[in-house]
Amino acid sequence: MTRMYLALGTLLLSACGEADYDPRGMRHEETLLSVSATGQEDTKPDQAQFQAGINTWSKDAPSANAANRQMIAKIVAALNQAGIADKDIQTRSLTVQRVDWGDRKGQYQAGNIINVTVRDVDRAAAAVDAVTGAGANIMSGPDLRLSDPEGAANSAYAAAYKAARSRAQTYADAAGMTVARVISIRDAGGTQGNRYLPGAVPVAPPPVVEQSAANGSMARLMPGETASAVAIQVDFALIPKERS
DSSP, rough: OOHHHHHHHHHHHHHHOOOOOTOOOOOOTEEEEEEEEEEEEEEEEEEEEEEEEEEEEEEHHHHHHHHHHHHHHHHHHHHHHOOOOOEEEEEEEEEEEESSTTTTTEEEEEEEEEEESSSGGGGHHHHHHHHHHHTEEEEEEEEEOOOOOOHHHHHHHHHHHHHHHHHHHHHHHHHTTEEEEEOOOOOOOEEETTTEEEEEEOOOOOOOBOOOOOOSOOOOOOOOOOOEEEEEEEEEEEEEOOOO
């Protein structure tokens, strides 16, 4: 019995002499520093998207649908005339329904909404004028976009990491230590205009609101700049400065 206690005591002493295991990968002489930082890149939008369409009414569904086809064809032709290619015009919805309320009760309503991509933001106002001039009575947008959203986001992430590294250096200098290495980098996501970048908590986009198009020319679009704002967390390992 005595020999068993002695053996157990020797085993415990041996274990105490070993370095503790750290699942984060930290070494015995290192200190963990976790830094949160943000970065932002402001970029002028170079594209625009908007939705336009037409509602038509008639005494029966075929007549309402035929009238709608004629009107949407006129709208598409006006877009083509404004320099918008067919590949940038996409049907968003087609509807035919009986009207059971209001002054048009008993008639049929046909609707057609298209999504339009304008690859030169400076021509967006002219494209909107083209569809309203062709008779569109549904209008939503425009939504200003970046043709290279990933490039703008990457610039924001680079700025965020630079800020994190600078802050880590500040901590290290104040503590008389040196930044030895990066342990981990965690992407906390961010936003780009009204869109969430990968890594952020998913949130449903706001619904598209249809509204009647105003008469006359649309005011000149002011593209401004779209902010790509991101956040990251970086774990650094600090070590004491070598003393001479």
